[in-house]
Amino acid sequence: xxxxxxxxxxxxxxxxxxxINPHRMHALEVKSKRLNKNSEEIDNVFQTQFxxxxxxxxxxxxxxxxxxxPKGWIYVLHPTxxxxxxxxxxRTQIIYTPDISLILFQLDLKPGSxxxxxxxxxxxxxxxxxxxxxxxxxxxxxxxxxxRVSVAEIEFKTHGLSPVVTVRQRDVCRDGYGESMNxxxxxxxxxxxxxxxxxxxxxxxxxxxxxxxxSFSPCIExxxxxxxxxxxxxxxxxxxxxxxxxxxSVIQRSLPVLSxxxxxxxxxxxxxxxxxxxxxxxxxxxxxxxxxxxxLPPMHSRPLILNIGNSGPD
Amino acid sequence: MDSESDIVQCKDYVIxxxxxxxxxxxxxxxxxxxxxxxxxxxxxxxxxxxxSMFRIExxxxxxxxxxxxxxxxxxxGLSAGNTEFGTDNRNIQDDNNAQALSKEEIIDMKNKGLSSxxxxxxxxxxxxxxxHKTEFAQEKWLRKKSKKYSDYLQVLKPNIRLxxxxxxxxxxxxxxxxxxxxxxxxxxQIITFVNFQPQGKYIVYENSCEGLICASxxxxxxxxxxxxxVITPNYSFNKRKALVAMKFPEEKHQSVININLSTFAxxxxxxxxxxxxxxxxxxxxxxxxxxxxxxxxxxxxxxxECNSEVVEVSSSLSTSGNITSTNNExxxxxxxxxxxxxxxxxxxxxxxxxxxxxxxxxxxADGLIVVCKEKPNDFVKEMIQFVAPxxxxxxxxxxxxxxxxxxxxxxxxxxxxxxRLVENWLRSYQVLSDRTHPEINMLATGGxxxxxxxxxxx
Ligand SMILES: C[S@@+](CC[C@H](N)C(=O)[O-])C[C@H]1O[C@@H](n2cnc3c(N)ncnc32)[C@H](O)[C@@H]1O
Numbered sequence: 001x002x003x004x005x006x007x008x009x010x011x012x013x014x015x016x017x018x019x020i021n022p023h024r025m026h027a028l029e030v031k032s033k034r035l036n037k038n039s040e041e042i043d044n045v046f047q048t049q050f051x052x053x054x055x056x057x058x059x060x061x062x063x064x065x066x067x068x069x070p071k072g073w074i075y076v077l078h079p080t081x082x083x084x085x086x087x088x089x090x091r092t093q094i095i096y097t098p099d100i101s102l103i104l105f106q107l108d109l110k111p112g113s114x115x116x117x118x119x120x121x122x123x124x125x126x127x128x129x130x131x132x133x134x135x136x137x138x139x140x141x142x143x144x145x146x147x148r149v150s151v152a153e154i155e156f157k158t159h160g161l162s163p164v165v166t167v168r169q170r171d172v173c174r175d176g177y178g179e180s181m182n183x184x185x186x187x188x189x190x191x192x193x194x195x196x197x198x199x200x201x202x203x204x205x206x207x208x209x210x211x212x213x214x215s216f217s218p219c220i221e222x223x224x225x226x227x228x229x230x231x232x233x234x235x236x237x238x239x240x241x242x243x244x245x246x247x248x249s250v251i252q253r254s255l256p257v258l259s260x261x262x263x264x265x266x267x268x269x270x271x272x273x274x275x276x277x278x279x280x281x282x283x284x285x286x287x288x289x290x291x292x293x294x295x296l297p298p299m300h301s302r303p304l305i306l307n308i309g310n311s312g313p314d
Numbered sequence: 315m316d317s318e319s320d321i322v323q324c325k326d327y328v329i330x331x332x333x334x335x336x337x338x339x340x341x342x343x344x345x346x347x348x349x350x351x352x353x354x355x356x357x358x359x360x361x362x363x364x365x366s367m368f369r370i371e372x373x374x375x376x377x378x379x380x381x382x383x384x385x386x387x388x389x390x391g392l393s394a395g396n397t398e399f400g401t402d403n404r405n406i407q408d409d410n411n412a413q414a415l416s417k418e419e420i421i422d423m424k425n426k427g428l429s430s431x432x433x434x435x436x437x438x439x440x441x442x443x444x445x446h447k448t449e450f451a452q453e454k455w456l457r458k459k460s461k462k463y464s465d466y467l468q469v470l471k472p473n474i475r476l477x478x479x480x481x482x483x484x485x486x487x488x489x490x491x492x493x494x495x496x497x498x499x500x501x502x503q504i505i506t507f508v509n510f511q512p513q514g515k516y517i518v519y520e521n522s523c524e525g526l527i528c529a530s531x532x533x534x535x536x537x538x539x540x541x542x543x544v545i546t547p548n549y550s551f552n553k554r555k556a557l558v559a560m561k562f563p564e565e566k567h568q569s570v571i572n573i574n575l576s577t578f579a580x581x582x583x584x585x586x587x588x589x590x591x592x593x594x595x596x597x598x599x600x601x602x603x604x605x606x607x608x609x610x611x612x613x614x615x616x617x618x619e620c621n622s623e624v625v626e627v628s629s630s631l632s633t634s635g636n637i638t639s640t641n642n643e644x645x646x647x648x649x650x651x652x653x654x655x656x657x658x659x660x661x662x663x664x665x666x667x668x669x670x671x672x673x674x675x676x677x678x679a680d681g682l683i684v685v686c687k688e689k690p691n692d693f694v695k696e697m698i699q700f701v702a703p704x705x706x707x708x709x710x711x712x713x714x715x716x717x718x719x720x721x722x723x724x725x726x727x728x729x730x731x732x733x734r735l736v737e738n739w740l741r742s743y744q745v746l747s748d749r750t751h752p753e754i755n756m757l758a759t760g761g762x763x764x765x766x767x768x769x770x771x772x
Pocket of ligand 1: 092093094095118119120121122123124125126142143144145148170171172173174191192193194
C-alpha cells in the first residue's frame with residue numbers, strides 16, 4: 001500500500017523500504033508469514049548484515065523509524081516510486097528515475113490525466129504514472145507477455161494502485177489499444193522494440209482535443225523510424241532528448257602543497273591543506289535511451305492530409 | 315471537454331509560436347506585439363480555440379494581422395523547387411557576396427507582403443552559391459530560412475512545460491539565464507525527488523523563478539493537497555508570472571497557504587506557539603496581482619510590450635531554439651503588493667488562521683522544496699524540523715558550492731539519511747533520415763539538486 005497517498009504508521013500488508021545505506025535498500029511486504037522455496041509457510045524474517053529482522057514486528061512503527069538489530073540498526077521507510085525503481089525485481093529492462101521524471105513532465109501529466117502505456121514490463125514507470133494521475137485519472141498499461149501482465153497486476157494490487165491502473169494483455173503494434181480506448185488518452189507512452197508500429201494506434205487513442213506522445217528507445221534507428229511515422233500522422237513539436245544524471249560524492253581531502261616554500265624543505269615534511277569538493281563517479285551509465293516527445297494537436301488544428309511514411313525536411 | 319478554458323480570452327496569457335520562436339504574452343487592451351521585427355495585431359485570436367494556426371498577413375508596411383488558416387496549408391518545410399545541387403563544397407567561396415540581394419531589398423519584399431516561399435525562391439535565385447551546395451547543405455539552409463521567415467503563427471495555451479521553456483532562456487543575454495538556470499530536466503526531478511503526491515502537504519520556498527515552482531506544484535495538487543508557501547519580507551507577489559499565466563481555477567488557489575518565514579521562526583523558538591502570524595489564502599493575493607498587472611500594461615500603453623525584445627540567437631537549445639518572453643516588470647507594483655499583504659494581516663479571521671497555521675505546523679509536512687537565488691543552507695537546516703519522518707526535501711541551487719557545504723553539514727546530523735547531490739546533462743537531437751545528430755548547441759548546466767530523507771532516532 002501507500003505508493004499513492006501517504007501515511008505515518010506501518011500496517012499489515014504495507015510495502016516498506018528497508019534502508020541500510022544509500023546503495024542497500026530492500027522493498028518488503030509486511031506480513032507475518034511468507035512461503036519458502038518448498039512453498040511452506042514460515043515466519044517472515046528478513047536477514048540483514050546487522051542480523052535478522054522479524055518483519056511482523058514493524059507493524060505499528062512509524063515510517064522513518066530507526067530499527068535496532070542485534071549488530072546495528074536500519075531505517076524503515078515509506079515506499080516511494082523512486083525507491084521501488086531502485087529495488088524492484090527486474091523482469092525486463094526498466095526505465096530509471098531521471099528518464100521517468102522527464103517523461104512525466106513532458107507528457108503534461110497531472111491529477112486526472114488518462115495515460116496509455118506499453119509495454120508494462122517490470123512496472124517501474126507505471127508506479128510513477130499512477131502517482132501523478134491519482135486520484136481521478138487512470139493508467140491503462142499494456143503488455144503482450146502473459147506472465148508479465150499477471151505478475152504486474154498482483155504487484156499493483158499489493159501496492160494499492162488498482163484504483164488507478166488497469167493492465168491488459170495485448171499486442172499493441174498488431175492489434176492497437178482496442179475500441180474502448182478510442183479518444184480517451186491525454187498521453188501515450190511507448191517503451192517497445194518497434195514503437196513506430198504503434199503510432200497509428202496512438203492517434204486513435206488520443207482525445208479529439210489533442211494530447212502528448214512519448215517513446216523511449218535505446219537505439220537511434222528506432223528513433224528515426226518513430227519520428228518519420230509521427231510526422232506522417234499529424235504530430236508536431238517532435239523533440240528527441242537524452243538525459244543523464246551525475247551523482248557526486250562530497251569528500252574532504254588533504255593535499256600536499258607545492259610552492260616556492262617547498263624548496264629545501266624536504267626533510268621538514270611537506271605542508272598539507274585540506275579541501276572539500278564534489279567528486280563525480282569514475283564511471284557512470286553513459287546511455288539509457290532516447291526520449292522522443294511530440295504533440296498531437298486538437299482535431300481543429302490537425303492536418304487532414306497525412307502523407308504516411310513521407311518525411312518532410314523537418 | 316473543458317471548452318470554456320480552451321478558448322482564447324481577453325487577459326489570458328498566451329504562448330505564441332512562430333517557426334522556432336516562442337514568446338509569452340498577456341492579451342491586454344493593446345493587442346499588438348512586436349514579434350521578429352514585425353508588428354502583429356492579435357485581435358483575431360480572441361474567441362478562437364487554443365492551438366489554432368494563423369497566417370500572418372500584411373495590412374500595410376510593417377504592420378500585420380492574423381488570419382486563421384487550415385493546418386493543411388502550412389508547408390512542412392519550404393522547398394527549393396527544381397534546383398540542382400552540388401556533391402561537395404569544393405566550389406564554394408566563403409565571401410559575403412554570395413547573396414546578390416541586399417538586406418534592404420529583402421526587407422522590402424517582406425514589406426510588400428511576399429510570402430516566405432516567394433522570398434526564399436528569390437533568395438535562391440539570387441544566390442551565387444546555392445546550386446553549388448550539396449543537397450544536405452541546401453536543405454539545412456532552407457530550414458534555417460523557413461524558420462526565420464515563417465508566415466504562420468500558432469497560439470498555445472500555457473502549461474508548465476511551455477512556460478518552463480519560454481521563461482528559461484534570456485536570449486538577450488545568453489550568459490544570464492532566467493529562472494536561475496533551472497532546466498526542465500532538473501525541474502522534473504524536483505518533483506520526483508520529493509515524492510510529490512497530489513494530496514500531500516508540502517512546504518515550498520521559491521525566489522526568482524517567476525512562480526514556476528509554485529505553479530508546477532499546484533498543477534500537480536489535488537483539491538485535498540496543500541502548499542505552504544513561505545514568504546519573506548522581500549517576497550514579491552507580482553513576480554509570479556507563471557502562476558497567473560496558468561489561469562488555475564479559483565479552487566486550486568485555495569490549496570496555497572502563504573506563511574511568513576517569521577511564523578516558522580517563532581513556532582520553532584517558542585515551543586510551538588503561533589502568535590501574530592500572517593497567513594492568507596493565495597487566491598486573494600493572486601487576484602490582486604492579476605489586476606495590477608493588467609492595469610499596468612494598459613496604463614503604460616503597451617509601451618513595455620513593444621519594447622519587449624525578441625532577439626535571435628542561432629542556437630537550438632531545445633526544439634525551438636530561440637526563446638524569449640515579454641518583460642513587463644513594474645517596481646511600483648511591488649509596493650502595492652506589499653500593502654495588500656499588510657491588509658491581509660489585519661483580517662478579522664486572524665485567530666482562526668493562527669489556529670490553522672499551528673495545526674499545519676504541528677502535523678508536519680510531507681516534503682520541503684527550496685528553489686532560490688539565496689544561499690539556502692541555514693534556511694534548509696532550520697526548516698527540516700517541519701518535515702515529517704520518512705519524507706524528503708529537495709534543494710535547488712544554481713551553484714554547487716553551497717550544496718557541497720550543506721551536504722557536509724547534514725551528514726553530521728542523525729535525522730537525515732540518503733543525502734544526494736546530483737547534476738544532469740540534457741541533450742536534444744536533430745532527427746532526419748541520414749542526418750541525425752545532437753543539436754549543435756546545448757545548455758551546459760541545468761543547476762544542482764541536493765536531496766535527503768528525514769528520519770527519527772527514538
Ligand atoms: C523494456 S520493457 C518495458 C519496461 C517498462 N517501461 C518499465 O519501466 O518497467 C518492454 C515490454 O514491452 C513488451 N512488448 C514488446 N512488444 C510489445 C507489443 N507489440 N505489444 C505489447 N507489449 C509489447 C515486452 O513484453 C516488454 O515487457
